[in-house]
Amino acid sequence: MVIKRGLYLICGLCSLALGLLGIPLPILPTVPFILLAAFCFARSSERLHQWLMNHPWFSEALADWDKKRAIRKGLKRKAYIVSGLSFAVSIALVPLIWVKVMLVCCAIGLGLYLRQIPELED
Template sequence: MVLKRGFYLICGLCSLFLGLLGIPLPILPTVPFILLAAFCFARSSERLHLWLMNHPWFSEALNDWDEKRAIRKGLKRKAYIVSGLSFAVSITIVPIIWVKVILLCFAIGLGLYLRQIPELED
């Protein structure tokens, strides 16, 4: 049991780190990593789970996802805008064509993923 909790704790901390890193970086998606961190913390550390679920940056979105499996329209719009701008800047800056194509594919994939998530009214 201790080994299992330790595994979930390490996975949760890594996911939280990657989620926070994904805020400024366009290639790393923030939301899936934060959701994974919440999942892992729920199975390893009640204190970290409560901290994450009550954190001012993530609590509303995590609770909406936990209770309704949906996100608010405003948050979804922000995700489209920030992701689109990040990918546009990255595609503009990168000089290698095949990397631009990969970034464009990631951008399209993220857009399609965001599109299928149910919306809640703000």
């Protein structure tokens, strides 16, 4: 049990770090990493889970997801815009055609996933 909690803690910390990096870097999505961090912290560290759930930047979105399994319309719109811009820039900069095709497929997959998430009014 200790090893499992340790793995969840490490995964949560790595996810939190990637989520925080995703705030200034458009190539990394913030929300999925923060959701994963909350999931991992809930299984490894009550203190870190409470800190994340009460953090001023993330608490509202995490509470919406936890209680209603939905995100606010404005947050979803931002996710579409930032992800779209990030994929567009990446596709424009990558010289290899197979990587461009892979990026287009990933962008379509992300768009379809975001589309199926229920929305809450702002």
